[in-house]
Amino acid sequence: MIIFGTSNSTIHPKKLEDGSCPYCKTQDNMWIQGYHKYVHIFWIPFFSIGKKVYMVCGHCKGAFEKTEIQDQRLIQSFQDGKKNQIKTPWYHFIGLMLLVMVILLISVTPYLTNTP
Numbered sequence: 762m763i764i765f766g767t768s769n770s771t772i773h774p775k776k777l778e779d780g781s782c783p784y785c786k787t788q789d790n791m792w793i794q795g796y797h798k799y800v801h802i803f804w805i806p807f808f809s810i811g812k813k814v815y816m817v818c819g820h821c822k823g824a825f826e827k828t829e830i831q832d833q834r835l836i837q838s839f840q841d842g843k844k845n846q847i848k849t850p851w852y853h854f855i856g857l858m859l860l861v862m863v864i865l866l867i868s869v870t871p872y873l874t875n876t877p
C-alpha cells in the first residue's frame with residue numbers, strides 16, 4: 762500500500778509568441794508544456810517539488826528542451842511563459858493547509874469545550 766510518494770500533474774499547454782520548430786521549421790506553432798511534481802500523502806498533494814517544462818511543436822509534435830533551441834526569440838518567449846504562465850497550482854499545498862487547519866482546531870478546541 763502506498764502511503765506517500767510523488768506524483769505529476771500536467772501543465773495546460775500555452776502557445777508561445779513567434780519562433781519556429783527546430784525540426785520541421787513550422788512558423789509560430791510552438792507550445793509550452795510540462796508537468797508539476799509534488800509529494801502526496803494518502804493521495805493528498807502536500808507540497809510542490811518543482812516542475813519540468815519543455816516546448817512542443819504543434820505541427821510535428823516534437824518535444825524540445827530549452828538547450829535544443831537556437832532561436833533566441835523563442836527562448837525568450839519560453840522563459841517569459843515559464844515565469845508568467847506556469848504557476849504552481851494552489852491545490853498542491855492542500856495537505857499543508859489541512860495540517861495547519863487541524864493544528865489550529867486542536868489548539869482552539871480546549872477553549873471552546875471549557876466554556877460553561
Ligand SMILES: [Zn+2]
Nearest residue numbers: 782785818821
Ligand atoms: Zn515541428
